[in-house]
Amino acid sequence: MRSLLRRCTACGRYTLSKEKCPQCGGPVKVPHPPKFSPEDKYQKYRIMQKLLQGKIQVKEEVREKILQELTTIPGI
Numbered sequence: 001m002r003s004l005l006r007r008c009t010a011c012g013r014y015t016l017s018k019e020k021c022p023q024c025g026g027p028v029k030v031p032h033p034p035k036f037s038p039e040d041k042y043q044k045y046r047i048m049q050k051l052l053q054g055k056i057q058v059k060e061e062v063r064e065k066i067l068q069e070l071t072t073i074p075g076i
């Protein structure tokens with residue numbers, strides 16, 4: 001779900017307007033873009049790769065459980 005909040009790049013005010021700042025008319029943009037897109041299909045493989053390379057330290061049974069869940073996520 002995307003944030004409806006925008007922030008004016010000119011005066012720094014927050015607004016719900018998608019077009020321009022109601023205060024000064026300056027351009028607005030999303031203040032905090034998500035680091036990871038929920039539509040990122042490769043995130044799954046990055047997590048799996050880190051797990052398999054041992055970059056994520058977890059117990060063996062936890063690792064198996066995560067890998068199992070990752071391979072059963074619908075729509076990915």
Ligand SMILES: [Zn+2]
Nearest residue numbers: 008011021024
């Ligand atoms: Zn403004």
